[in-house]
Each structure stands twice: as C-alpha cells, then as structure tokens.
Amino acid sequence: MKLKIYLLLILFFLVSCKKEIIEPAKTENKFYDKAYDFLSTGEKDSAFIYFNLAQNTFSQNKDSARIGNSMVNMAILQSEAGDYYGSQETSLGAIKYLNKKEEKLYPILYSNYNNLGITSRNLGDYKNAVLFYDNAIAFATSQSEINTCLNNKAICYKFLENYSASLQIFKDVFKNIDPVKDQKGYARIVDNLAFVKFLQNKNYDAEMDMNAALKIREKAEDLWGQNASHSHLSDYFADKSIEKSLFHAHRMYEISKKIKSPDDQLEALQKLVDLENPVHSKKYYKIYVNLEDSLTNVRNKAKNQFALIRYDSEKNRVDLLKAEAKNIENRYQILQRNIALGAVFLAFIFAVFWNRKRKERLKQEKIFEVKNTALKYSKKVHDVVSNGIYQVMSEIENTSEIDKEGLLDKLEIVYEKSRDISYEDLTGNADSDFKMQIANLTKSFSSETLKTIIIGNEEILWSKIPQDLKTDIKLILQELLVNTKKHSEAKKIILKFEIVANRLQIAYSDDGIGFTNNIEKKNGLQNVETRIFSQKGNLTFGETTGKGANVFISFPLKKG
Known part of the structure; x- marks a missing residue:
C-alpha cells in the first residue's frame, strides 16, 4: 500500500509558507486512519495523539516504514506548534525507520529532512539547517521541491550574512523557474533575489523588482507571499521612507x-x-x-x-511490554510442560517399540542359535563319526589280516565320540602324544597303492601349538585324507608341517587328478574352510588341475 505523507512546509523569516494535506489510502491500523481524519479537520492535537498510537501499533507489527511516517507527521505537528527541540528529536528518531534505498519512501524522507532544516533555522542553527536542506534535496521528487529547499538554503546563507552564496543559489533557482507555470515560485525568487542584493549593497535599487513580485503575488492571491513581500519592502524603506x-x-x-x-x-x-x-x-x-x-x-x-x-x-508501551513478557513467560511455562509431557509420551512409545524390537531380535537370535547348533552338530557328526568310520574302513581295506579285537576297539572309540558330541567332548585322547596321533591318522589311509609321507611331525613343533588348534588340525587333516581317498585316485600324499615367522604352515599335496578350476566346496571342504577361518587361519588351493592337488594352510601363533 502506497505510503502517503502530510506535508507541512512552514517557511518562516520572509519565506512563503504552504500547508498541504495528501490524503492516504485506508489501512488496517485504525489509529493511523483516524490521525489523518483529525489532520484534515485541523484538530492537530488529536492528530498527534493518534499518530503516536499508530506508531506504537506499527511497532508491534514491525512496520518500519509506517513507524517512520507516523513520526515524521508528529515532528511536523510539533514544529508547527513551536516545539522545535521536540520536533528535532522526533524527526531524528524517524530516520532509522526509513530505508533510503526505497524510492517509495522518498517523499517521507524529503519531508523529514526539510522539517529538520526548518526547525534548525528557527532555532538559529543555520549551518546545520543548510546540511539538512541538502539531504532533503537528495530525496526530492520534483523540481518544485528542489527549488523550495534551495530557496530555504539561500535564506540560511542570508542570515549567516554569506550574501554571495545566497545570491548564487537564487540565481541558479531563477534559471529553473517557469514564470508561467510557477508564478508563486517565480515571484518568491524575484523578491528574495532583489532583497539579498539590497542587503549586500545598501545602494542597490531593489524597489522595482520587489514591487513586481508583490503584484504577481496579489494577482495569484498568495497571502503568504504577500506577507513576505511587505516585510521586505518595509525593511527596504526603513532608512529611505x-x-x-x-x-x-x-x-x-x-x-x-x-x-x-x-x-x-x-x-x-x-x-x-x-x-x-x-x-x-x-x-x-x-x-x-x-x-x-x-x-x-x-x-x-x-x-x-x-x-x-x-x-x-x-x-502504556512499557506496561504492554510487561504484560506481553508475562504472557510469553506463561506460554513458555506451558510449552515446557507440553515438551515434558511430549518427551514422556515419546519415551513411552520408544520403550514399547524398543521392547517389541528386542523381543523380535531375541526371537531371531534364538532361531539363529538353533540353526547354528544344528549346523554345528551336523559338522561334528560329519567330522567325527563319518570320517572316523571312513578311517576304519580304509584301514580294513589296506590290511590283509583283520584284527577283530582291534577293529572293535576302534569302532568303540567312534561310538564313544558320537555319543559325546552333545557334551562337546571331541578331543578324544588329544592330551596324548599328538605326533603319534598324526602319524596313526595318516597311516590308517596308507596302502600298497597309496603312500603317505610326513615331514616336520615333531614333538617340539606340536609343543608350541594350542590344544584347541591341535583338535581342529586333526579334523582338518582327516577331512583332506578322506577327500583324497575318495576322489583323487592319488598314489602319494605329502604332508609337511613347519613354523615360519610365528605362523604354523601346513602344506598338503597329492599326485591325483587334482581340483577343478571352480572348486565346489561341499560339506567336507566347507567344514575345512570354516575351521581354518575360526582359528584366523589362511587357506589356499593351488591351481594344478590334472597334476595333483596342493593345499596350503597357515595359522597365527601367539607370541610367547
């Protein structure tokens, strides 16, 4: 909404005075509209009151432009009533609310600086008045406004007795005046120019020009202008007539x-x-x-x-602010309470959700545990029972004379191990000589057509190996031997053990048909891999298709 301004151009000290009301459009601020209503009927005290109320309302809405406009109107009313200091204070306070980059505010800025010029001049502060008129010119929107400020500026130089500066301004304004379109402005410049020339030189004949200006003003019925002309003429003739x-x-x-x-x-x-x-x-x-x-x-x-x-x-504003502060405090307390209640509610929802998720997680963990247990026992049955029986079968196959008692003892051992699976007792006689266990294991797979060679199977080596790792190594070797016996058609198996750089290295090789390029890891080899990785070991299959199988295994050993 376009901002309007009530312009009161009060020109004292021989300057024509003009009062102009620019009716603003209606706004949502009833005080603002009422102020202009009082202004239009000449009830200036009431207008001041309502502009002040409007200013406070605009302050609550942070409407800076209309705050400044209300204050400018108040300042002009104060100036007209003779409260020049109060007017200056109000005008200066309005400046911070008026954005000098917004062209729509130029009329308000012009009126404000022009008012500051008028009040400064009426207080005898002519130097500052000149500066304020210069500021007003910067925001003037018409040549008429510029001429008015220049005229007022020239009058200030006259009171400062700087007649040369005053005359130069009047001469510049005279060039921009259209005597037909602006008769009042033309008469004002002619009159002021003649009078200042007289003040500069008491012998200058100014009567003709001043009378010419008076006649123009009388014809235009410009009473303010006539008032100024008679003042000048009275002073001009004071020492002459x-x-x-x-x-x-x-x-x-x-x-x-x-x-x-x-x-x-x-x-x-x-x-x-x-x-x-x-x-x-x-x-x-x-x-x-x-x-x-x-x-x-x-x-x-x-x-x-x-x-x-x-x-x-x-x-009233302070009381209102106190009331608002109290309301804010009450709202803040209510907000705190609501936040606390919300937090409790969210905590409850979170607890329910977490508990539900926890139950689901525990259920899934239980299912997973059951599956792992089933898988674990499946592996153990394969490693202990199946491979154990196969070992016995291999030994029978490779022995010409069957020792019935020995065979029964070995089957008894397999039976005992299968019965002890659920008790995690798979070590058998692991505490006995491990070197001998490895030797007996490989020997059980030896025959006239399959020879086994062991390198590095020494007690000093196995003394450095942890018991749990020995158990896994025995089961791993048993799986590899079974796999070779079943599938490789090998005639020779070489098994090498050594410790290098604090790692146990096992090299297993045969001269059978070897592995295919894409090794299919069924239960046996999958169990081998799982056991190796559970001990943080490494497993590598050599690419020797058609030339035998090479398997390299290594385990880290604890430093000690």
Missing part, C-alpha cells in the same frame, strides 16, 4: 493575522513599534507583549502536552 516602510508594516500585520501566523504578527508589530509615533508605538508594544506572552504560553503548553502524550504513550 518612513511612510512607505510604515505602510508595508501595517499591510504585513493585517495579512499575518489573516494567515494566522503569530511569528509574522510579532515581526510586523516589532516594525510598527519602531516606525510609529510614540502614542501608536506604545499601543503596538502592548499588543506585541501580550501576543508574545500568549504565544510563549501556547507553545510551552504544546511542548508540555506533547511531552505528556509521549510519556503516557511510553508508559
């Missing part, structure tokens, strides 16, 4: 009352006191004193009123 000076002073006084400008009335009365005869001078002096006292009282009252309004507003 008392009658003419007095005439223009009276005209200024009459017009200043019509335009209701107390400052111009005081200026006119001051001239009349200085120019009139003693009788009339005394009368005008009394009027001057009464008016000055009245104006001072009115302005002091306005200052106090504005200050009181701001104080009450600030107090």
